[in-house]
Amino acid sequence: MSLIQLVYVSSAVRFMSDEELAELLRVSRENNARLDITGLLLYNDGNFIQALEGPEEAVLKLYEKICQDRRHVGVMTLVKEPIKTRLFPEWSMGFQNVKQMEAAELPGFSSFLTQSFTPENFRENPSRVTVLLTTFKKMMR
Ligand SMILES: Cc1cc2nc3c(=O)[nH]c(=O)nc-3n(C[C@H](O)[C@H](O)[C@H](O)COP(=O)(O)O)c2cc1C
Known part of the structure; x- marks a missing residue:
């Protein structure tokens, strides 16, 4: 079966607490493991x-x-393409709350991130998202 990678941006309709994010992840990881995602x-x-x-x-x-989930709006696809190998083979759904990362974990990256992490930015230049994802992958090791 052919593999694809899909990347999107969206905006939460309201503030999401740590507990709500944790619950979203729990369900996602369970489903994704079953679906080989x-x-x-x-x-x-x-x-x-x-x-x-x-x-x-x-x-x-x-x-x-x-896309139909009412916890977020403005879902916009940035990448949708066939892949030969996965970028995140070990994670049923890796997660990072970017704002909560210590500045020390983001050497020279923090201001770039806060400035660039907007749907508008990636809409203008979708290729930037790949750089962002790859950077996080390395940092989260
Ligand atoms: C930003 C965001 C990301 C999500 N990611 C996933 C995901 O990776 N896997 C998943 O199963 N559900 C994900 N969901 C939740 C789904 O929209 C849906 O609520 C969930 O799959 C329902 O699971 P259930 O059918 O087991 O109740 C996400 C929701 C949001 C708002």
């Missing part, structure tokens, strides 16, 4: 970026469900 979810001050990767059919079906 892996990826990364970033949350920064009301905005989400999520990468989903796995069998094409499963990813597209999950994405449809996610």
Whole structure:
């Protein structure tokens, strides 16, 4: 079965507490493990970026469900392409609350991040999102 990667940005409709995010992740990881889907979810001050990767059919079906989720709006697809290998093979859904990361964990990266982490920025230049995701992957090791 062919693999795809799908990346989108969206905005939470209201403040999400740590507990709400934890519950969202718990359900996501359980479902994704069953569906052979892996990826990364970033949350920064009301905005989400999520990468989903796995069998094409499963990813597209999950994405449809996610798009209908009323906890966020303005879902915009940035990347949707076939892949040979996964970027996040070990994570049923890696997660980082960007705002809560210590500045020490983000050497020279913090201000770039806060400035750039907006749907508008990635809408203008979708290729930036790949840089962002790869950077997080390295930092989260
Ligand atoms: C930003 C965001 C990301 C989500 N990511 C996932 C995900 O990776 N996997 C998943 O199963 N559900 C995800 N969801 C939740 C789905 O929209 C949906 O609520 C959930 O899959 C329902 O699971 P259930 O059918 O087991 O109750 C996400 C929701 C939001 C708002």
